Amino acid sequence: MNDILIVDDERDIRELISDILKDEGFTTRLASNSDECMAEINAEPPALMVLDIWLKDSRMDGIDILKTVKRDNPDVPIIIISGHGNIEIAVAAIKQGAYDFIEKPFNIDQLTVVIARAMETSRLRRENASLRRGDVASSDMIGSSHSFRALKAQLDKVTKSNGRVMLTGQPGSGKEVAARYIHVNSNRASGPFISVASASIEPERMEEVLFGRETPERGVEKGLLEQAHGGVVYFDEVADMPSGTQSKILRVLTEQQFTRVGGADKVRVDLRVISSTTRDLANEIAAGRFRQELYDRLNVVPIAVPSLEERREDIPELSRHFVAAFNKSQGLPLRDLSEEAEALMQTMAWPGNIRQLRNVIERVLILGDSSGPIDARELPGQSEGPEEEGRVVLSGGLATLPLREARELFEREYLLTQINRFGGNISRTATFVGMERSALHRKLKSLGVVTTSKSGARVAHVEEEEEEEV
Numbered sequence: 001m002n003d004i005l006i007v008d009d010e011r012d013i014r015e016l017i018s019d020i021l022k023d024e025g026f027t028t029r030l031a032s033n034s035d036e037c038m039a040e041i042n043a044e045p046p047a048l049m050v051l052d053i054w055l056k057d058s059r060m061d062g063i064d065i066l067k068t069v070k071r072d073n074p075d076v077p078i079i080i081i082s083g084h085g086n087i088e089i090a091v092a093a094i095k096q097g098a099y100d101f102i103e104k105p106f107n108i109d110q111l112t113v114v115i116a117r118a119m120e121t122s123r124l125r126r127e128n129a130s131l132r133r134g135d136v137a138s139s140d141m142i143g144s145s146h147s148f149r150a151l152k153a154q155l156d157k158v159t160k161s162n163g164r165v166m167l168t169g170q171p172g173s174g175k176e177v178a179a180r181y182i183h184v185n186s187n188r189a190s191g192p193f194i195s196v197a198s199a200s201i202e203p204e205r206m207e208e209v210l211f212g213r214e215t216p217e218r219g220v221e222k223g224l225l226e227q228a229h230g231g232v233v234y235f236d237e238v239a240d241m242p243s244g245t246q247s248k249i250l251r252v253l254t255e256q257q258f259t260r261v262g263g264a265d266k267v268r269v270d271l272r273v274i275s276s277t278t279r280d281l282a283n284e285i286a287a288g289r290f291r292q293e294l295y296d297r298l299n300v301v302p303i304a305v306p307s308l309e310e311r312r313e314d315i316p317e318l319s320r321h322f323v324a325a326f327n328k329s330q331g332l333p334l335r336d337l338s339e340e341a342e343a344l345m346q347t348m349a350w351p352g353n354i355r356q357l358r359n360v361i362e363r364v365l366i367l368g369d370s371s372g373p374i375d376a377r378e379l380p381g382q383s384e385g386p387e388e389e390g391r392v393v394l395s396g397g398l399a400t401l402p403l404r405e406a407r408e409l410f411e412r413e414y415l416l417t418q419i420n421r422f423g424g425n426i427s428r429t430a431t432f433v434g435m436e437r438s439a440l441h442r443k444l445k446s447l448g449v450v451t452t453s454k455s456g457a458r459v460a461h462v463e464e465e466e467e468e469e470v
Helices: 011-023 034-043 062-072 087-095 108-132 146-158 175-184 203-211 243-255 281-286 292-298 308-330 339-347 353-367 403-421 426-433 437-447
Strands: 003-007 027-031 048-052 078-082 100-103 165-168 193-197 213-215 219-221 232-236 257-259 266-268 272-277 301-304 449-454 457-462
Touching: 003 011, 003 034, 011 027, 011 108, 027 034, 034 062, 048 062, 048 108, 062 078, 062 087, 078 087, 078 108, 087 100, 100 108, 146 175, 146 301, 146 308, 165 175, 175 193, 175 232, 175 272, 203 243, 243 257, 243 292, 281 292, 308 339, 308 353, 308 403, 339 403, 403 426, 403 437, 403 449, 403 457, 426 437, 437 449
Parallel strands: 003 027, 003 048, 048 078, 078 100, 165 272, 165 301, 193 232, 232 272
Antiparallel strands: 213 219, 257 266, 449 457
């Protein structure tokens, strides 16, 4: 950002400063009074302002403009210039948020040095604010399965645009990580990423949280939308947004501006909106709980985030990633996975998806050994007592079946599990289970097991028998 707005009622001064700054590589905009100044700011906030404190034939003087800009755009550094300088004016300007005060006639070198320092200070403040907001939360996309590669390819296509994205998928499948990936790889990466947890905000406070408020006692309190200016706002579980707020968000998406609760002035924002949901919004719309117009605005680019079941191949890679992350953030042991643990984790049920896998890894690292590979017996639901070698425990249902039915049921479930573990790859499955590929195909056909494409990967399931016509 190197765009500087110069506000001075003297044309010669405006153009002189502009020529100097252009020689230094900056771009400039000029304004001669408060109306022109505010019009430029509302069109696009500059990276910095050079502001004359005395403006002839202007609705507001420099101090009034300073107060207004610092209220609505506090990140814009402002350098005050004046031909009638005194210590009182300088102190008043600094108290109202000016970066520095320079008296006319000013030294050219002094002005350029002050501007350079102000721009650098502003950049560092943005970086610090980004760190405080937790923008360092993970945006790492981990995986190599077909469904993961298909997801990442879709995300890569939308990173460079400003199009609104709707992420759908099961809870814990990584929708926020996908949203952060879009943000850090976009041209808004230096701007904020603000997450709005729609389900956790009380409905009666939603508008204050989003739009902010103005009160005589506390002045201006910025809402999340204003904090996201120049960056991305992520509406997590957008279906939980109150219906009254939905209509106001729709207006923000249309006009890119809003009014704070208790305020009268319009606040302009430049936002990219990413939203997510675990619900079927078509059903929510039919039930009258979600506005069709808002859905149409948000669902410009729909992207489905696959469940962990659809990307079982990625479980070992994700697990090692979490082990390394916990070692770095908490000092937990840096352990590998045994082959048995890998195989078991790829066959386990993961209703909580990646979030559940992350929690399991953390639990094992905390409660398990401090060295050596993670063993299958350390995983949840595995017996930690002594086992007789060569024996497996039958489930109650399997133990009540005749041998032929039990064997067929076991083979079907076993092969379904292995095929899905290897992402539908029949060759790898055949190698692991110790069968010729042609023999495995015949066995699957006899058991009624078929594979179909889902989220870019092959998924095995039992073929439904067609009902005979009577």
